[in-house]
Amino acid sequence: xxxxxxxxxxxxxxxxxxxxxxxxxxxxxxxxxxxxxxxxxxxxxxxxxxxxxxxxxxxxxxxxxxxxxxxxxxxxxxxxxxxxxxxxxxxxxxxxxxxxxxxxxxxxxxxxxxxxxxxxxxxxxxxxxxxxxxxxxxxxxxxxxxxxxxxxxxxxxxxxxxxxxxxxxxxxxxxxxxxxxxxxxxxxxxxxxxxxxxxxxxxxxxxxxxxxxxxxxxxxxxxxxxxxxxxxxxxxxxxxxxxxxxxxxxxxxxxxxxxxxxxxxxxxxxxxxxxxxxxxxxxxxxxxxxxxxxxxxxxxxxxxxxxxxxxxxxxxxxxxxxxxxxxxxxxxxxxxxxxxxxxxxxxxxxxxxxxxxxxx
Amino acid sequence: xxxxxxxxxxxxxxxxxxxxxxxxxxxxxxxxxxxxxxxxxxxxxxxxxxxxxxxxxxxxxxxxxxxxxxxxxxxxxxxxxxxxxxxxxxxxxxxxxxxxxxxxxxxxxxxxxxxxxxxxxxxxxxxxxxxxxxxxxxxxxxxxxxxxxxxxxxxxxxxxxxxxxxxxxxxxxxxxxxxxxxxxxxxxxxxxxxxxxxxxxxxxxxxxxxxxxxxxxxxxxxxxxxxxxxxxxxxxxxxxxxxxxxxxxxxxxxxxxxxxxxxxxxxxxxxx
Numbered sequence: 275x276x277x278x279x280x281x282x283x284x285x286x287x288x289x290x291x292x293x294x295x296x297x298x299x300x301x302x303x304x305x306x307x308x309x310x311x312x313x314x315x316x317x318x319x320x321x322x323x324x325x326x327x328x329x330x331x332x333x334x335x336x337x338x339x340x341x342x343x344x345x346x347x348x349x350x351x352x353x354x355x356x357x358x359x360x361x362x363x364x365x366x367x368x369x370x371x372x373x374x375x376x377x378x379x380x381x382x383x384x385x386x387x388x389x390x391x392x393x394x395x396x397x398x399x400x401x402x403x404x405x406x407x408x409x410x411x412x413x414x415x416x417x418x419x420x421x422x423x424x425x426x427x428x429x430x431x432x433x434x435x436x437x438x439x440x441x442x443x444x445x446x447x448x449x450x451x452x453x454x455x456x457x458x459x460x461x462x463x464x465x466x467x468x469x470x471x472x473x474x475x476x477x478x479x480x481x482x483x484x485x486x487x488x489x490x491x492x493x494x495x496x497x498x499x500x501x502x503x504x505x506x507x508x509x510x511x512x513x514x515x516x517x518x519x520x521x522x523x524x525x526x527x528x529x530x531x532x533x534x535x536x537x538x539x540x541x542x543x544x545x546x547x548x549x550x551x552x553x554x555x556x557x558x559x560x561x562x563x564x565x566x567x568x569x570x571x572x573x574x575x576x577x578x579x580x581x582x583x584x585x586x587x588x589x590x591x592x593x594x595x596x597x598x599x600x601x602x603x604x605x606x607x608x609x610x611x612x613x614x615x616x617x618x619x620x621x622x623x624x625x626x627x628x629x630x631x632x633x634x
Numbered sequence: 635x636x637x638x639x640x641x642x643x644x645x646x647x648x649x650x651x652x653x654x655x656x657x658x659x660x661x662x663x664x665x666x667x668x669x670x671x672x673x674x675x676x677x678x679x680x681x682x683x684x685x686x687x688x689x690x691x692x693x694x695x696x697x698x699x700x701x702x703x704x705x706x707x708x709x710x711x712x713x714x715x716x717x718x719x720x721x722x723x724x725x726x727x728x729x730x731x732x733x734x735x736x737x738x739x740x741x742x743x744x745x746x747x748x749x750x751x752x753x754x755x756x757x758x759x760x761x762x763x764x765x766x767x768x769x770x771x772x773x774x775x776x777x778x779x780x781x782x783x784x785x786x787x788x789x790x791x792x793x794x795x796x797x798x799x800x801x802x803x804x805x806x807x808x809x810x811x812x813x814x815x816x817x818x819x820x821x822x823x824x825x826x827x828x829x830x831x832x833x834x835x836x837x838x839x840x841x842x843x844x845x846x847x848x849x850x851x852x853x854x855x856x857x858x859x860x861x862x863x864x865x866x867x868x869x870x871x872x873x874x875x876x877x878x879x880x881x882x883x884x885x886x887x888x889x890x891x892x893x894x895x896x897x898x899x900x901x902x903x904x905x906x
Binding site: 324325326345346347348350351352353355357359360361362363372373375376377420421424430 | 795796799800802803804805806807808809810813817818821822
């Protein structure tokens with residue numbers, strides 16, 4: 275039996291459709307991220323699961339029971355908010371213990387559980403501080419502790435790290451994942467940050483305009499995006515127009531690349547393919563015979579630490595290439611270079627003569 | 635950034651002037667309450683406690699003080715009971731009607747007290763004449779008078795704590811409405827409630843215009859009695875003014891202390 279199931283959920287606010295037929299199944303102990311741009315309906319979906327909103331249509335099933343009409347306070351969910359929403363009148367320990375206090379647990383039980391959570395989250399020494407006396411990262415840990423205090427049936431996190439700076443965020447990404455695995459906690463995580471989603475999740479549900487457009491493991495979504503939206507939203511990519519030359523080959527700027535997903539697309543049809551910047555090899559001289567490469571010129575070179583990003587014009591095709599900085603150091607701006615494309619690439623949509631999508 | 639000596643001196647002069655402007659009238663009133671005679675000299679000729687004793691011995695002093703204290707207490711209770719639930723419900727439901735309530739709450743402010751009193755007398759004279767000249771009608775009038783003060787004090791407090799997020803967080807923690815009110819809402823708006831109570835109480839305690847029109851001599855309040863005394867003896871009037879100030883200060887002190895004793899003042903959390 276599926277642990278948590280969202281079944282054809284719809285939610286409208288006036289004339290705006292926020293969630294349009296969302297269905298998703300989550301297994302017990304699984305970490306699933308709802309990833310998408312602002313306004314795609316991911317937070318609304320999470321709030322439907324939390325019980326803070328009631329769906330107009332559809333049902334939410336938890337351990338086989340319908341819960342869409344169960345009030346939020348009775349659902350047994352734990353939620354971490356984007357704004358943290360710590361109670362300013364309570365200390366860190368009181369915030370963590372609040373769910374237990376409202377459940378009527380004895381002071382002894384509350385203290386014992388709070389101590390457990392404080393140790394789990396490394397909050398020792400901060401128990402008696404008020405939220406305004408804590409840093410952003412510490413506040414977010416307290417928020418997480420409060421959500422975990424009563425062993426929630428599902429842990430819901432609504433962009434919990436969007437207000438944190440990068441080093442704190444990176445630390446918390448690792449910590450949340452560690453905790454989730456340690457506690458075997460079924461988790462639904464909302465984010466617009468693909469790096470967060472890819473690094474933490476067992477599966478990612480990609481959302482756009484109120485719908486889940488693709489669900490899969492981070493690796494699958496990254497390497498085998500099924501749509502141009504998925505390819506461009508998850509990681510950087512080059513989406514270029516190629517022409518089908520064989521049932522399993524396309525021609526891109528004179529180079530033949532293998533593809534595996536051309537069912538029903540005829541020879542001569544134009545398609546949009548996705549080539550990841552890190553899959554392209556950069557050469558500072560013409561390759562040895564046998565290797566077919568595209569000749570181009572470096573337009574922009576951006577040093578990004580371990581990787582250097584180069585924008586390269588190859589006749590009418592423009593490529594973005596992520597090369598190891600040690601390799602990229604050999605080339606300079608406006609220099610002539612050669613690009614070795616990967617043997618395989620991914621077709622993300624079929625296009626017409628003008629480049630407009632006609633199907634997939 | 636360093637502040638030049640000239641700017642500091644100017645700031646001190648400005649601050650000093652402000653303090654003098656505020657304190658001098660109070661000092662002068664206190665001195666007049668203690669003066670035997672103060673007409674042709676810069677300072678009082680001699681000091682005496684006669685006016686204070688005379689005021690305290692006056693039978694209407696204790697009675698009107700008691701009435702005005704009770705009235706002020708009732709007014710802040712009524713206003714808090716009316717305003718707090720309405721604003722809390724509006725905050726957690728993100729009601730679109732709040733701007734309307736904001737505007738309506740300003741009506742008693744925009745209307746002169748005399749007009750408000752006359753309107754009340756005309757209206758209740760037609761629909762419920764038994765209320766005329768009773769403390770009930772005065773209580774209702776003062777509640778309306780203090781409503782904007784109470785409303786805006788609570789509203790600003792609610793905005794500062796972002797109640798909607800706290801309400802949702804409490805719900806997902808498993809709290810029900812009574813628990814949310816007790817553990818989250820009330821502790822976080824107690825500063826606003828204390829400020830509202832002080833301001834509302836003061837508005838009621840010091841009101842002369844509305845009380846004089848609505849009940850006048852039939853249910854004498856401290857302020858109305860003060861008005862009568864003014865025409866009889868200026869020194870006793872000065873004593874009553876000092877008493878009025880002391881009552882307001884003591885009430886303020888007590889309410890703020892009460893707010894502090896129920897927990898630390900909530901502050902907005904910082905990020906980073």
